[in-house]
Amino acid sequence: MTLPVRTTRADSGHMEDPLKRLRALFEEISPLIEGYTSKVCPSCEDVCCKQKHAYYDSEDLVYVSALGLALPEYGDRGLEEPCEFLSVSGCSRPRWQRPFRCTWYFCEPLLRHMEEGPGRPYRRLVGLLQEIVELKGKLLGSDRRPRG
Numbered sequence: 001m002t003l004p005v006r007t008t009r010a011d012s013g014h015m016e017d018p019l020k021r022l023r024a025l026f027e028e029i030s031p032l033i034e035g036y037t038s039k040v041c042p043s044c045e046d047v048c049c050k051q052k053h054a055y056y057d058s059e060d061l062v063y064v065s066a067l068g069l070a071l072p073e074y075g076d077r078g079l080e081e082p083c084e085f086l087s088v089s090g091c092s093r094p095r096w097q098r099p100f101r102c103t104w105y106f107c108e109p110l111l112r113h114m115e116e117g118p119g120r121p122y123r124r125l126v127g128l129l130q131e132i133v134e135l136k137g138k139l140l141g142s143d144r145r146p147r148g
Contacts (some may be wrong), residue, residue, distance in 0.1 A: 003139050009017075009066040010112075018135055018138065018139050019063075019066055019067060019139070021135060022096070022132065022136065022139065023067075023096045023127055024061075025131055025132050025135065026095045026096035026103070026132070027094075027095070027096060028095075028128060029095070029103070029129065029132070030094075030095040030096075030129040031120060031124065032124060032125045032128070033095070033103070033125065034090065035088065035121070036114050036117070037110065038090075039113060040109050040110045040113045041110070042088070044062070044107075044109070047082045047086065048105065048107045049082060049083040049086045049091065049102075050079065050080055050081065050082065050083060051078065051079050051080070051081050051082070051083050051084060052079035052080065053083060053099065053101050053102050053105060054072075054074065054083045054084065054085060054097060054099065055074070055103075056065055056071065056099045057099065057100075057101070059100065059140055060099045060100055060138075060140075062140060063100075063136075063139065069097060072085070085098075094122060100136070103129075103132075104129075
């Protein structure tokens with residue numbers, strides 16, 4: 001499958017392999033997010049990693065297909081139950097293989113913790129999220145924001 005990627009002469013070197021770049025961005029952002037979630041999530045009484053976020057939407061399927069990944073096998077959980085990939089140490093799936101909505105969802109306590117913490121890591125996180133959104137839009141031939 002060939003993905004429509006729009007590049008200009010100025011960004012063609014940066015976009016040599018957009019799928020690899022997107023994976024690298026997810027791998028870079030994951031420790032930042034996990035730094036926040038490791039402080040907030042263990043004390044949470046209402047897990048927000050719900051099964052409904054574990055399913056790929058149509059845009060995720062384009063990405064997963066382009067990577068040549070097999071879709072995970074799902075159990076028989078209700079949509080509001082904790083995600084079947086949630087383990088005692090967080091998600092058992094690498095962030096770059098998760099549905100995009102998994103990466104975009106931040107509950108209020110997590111957002112508050114991020115915003116009240118040191119500015120530099122938060123700005124880096126926001127910058128990486130923006131770069132992921134832009135690259136995903138280019139890969140999919142649109143400039144839409146992620147849905148969550």
